[in-house]
Each structure stands twice: as C-alpha cells, then as structure tokens.
Amino acid sequence: MTESILKKLEKTREKMIRSGIENGFSNVETIRLSKKLDQLLNAYQMQNNHDTKKEYARNIELIKQ
Template sequence: MSESILKKLEKTREKMIRSGIENGFSNVETIRLSKKLDQLLNTYQLQNVNDMNEYSINIDLIKQ
C-alpha cells in the first residue's frame, strides 16, 4: 500500500509544482493540489507510524 501512496505523492507533487509555475502559487488548482498532497503525506506518515508500532510490538513479543 505504501508504494501506491508514494506514487500518488510523487504525481501530485509534480502536478502541484507544474500548476504553481504555470498558474501561480495562489491559484485555486495549485492550492487544491497542495491540500491533496498534505492529505497523502498524512496518510503515508500514519501508515508508517502504525507499521513501526506493529514492528515494535512484534519485537517485544520475541524478547519475552
């Protein structure tokens, strides 16, 4: 799942930069893409935190 999120992150980032250059950074489309990028970043970070917590729990179980 994180690979597809990474691909979406990269595509959205590229679109946002292109929109910013072509339309300006305060353009409605650029701002929309920026918000979408923020949401994807939050999703990615939450997923990684959950993965790390799961990893930590598994390590604790092994130590017991």
C-alpha cells in the same frame, strides 16, 4: 499500500509544482493540489507509523520469550 501512496504523492507533487509555475502559487488549482498532497503525506505517515508500531510490538514479544 505504501507503494501506491508514494506514487500518488510523487504525481501530485509534480502536478502541484507545474501548476504553481504555470498559474501561480496562490492559484485555486495549485492550492487544491497542495491540500491533496498534505492528505497523502498524512496517509503515508499514518501507514508508516502503524507499521512501525506493529514491528515494535513484535520485537517486544520476542524479547519477552
């Protein structure tokens, strides 16, 4: 899942930059893409945070053994 989020992040970032250059940074489409990028970044961060917590819990269990 992380891989697909990363691909969407990169595509959206490229579209946003292109829109900003062509249409201006306060353009409705540029702002829409910026918001979409924020959502994808949040999803990516949540996914990584969740994975990190699971790994931490596994390590704690190994230490207890």
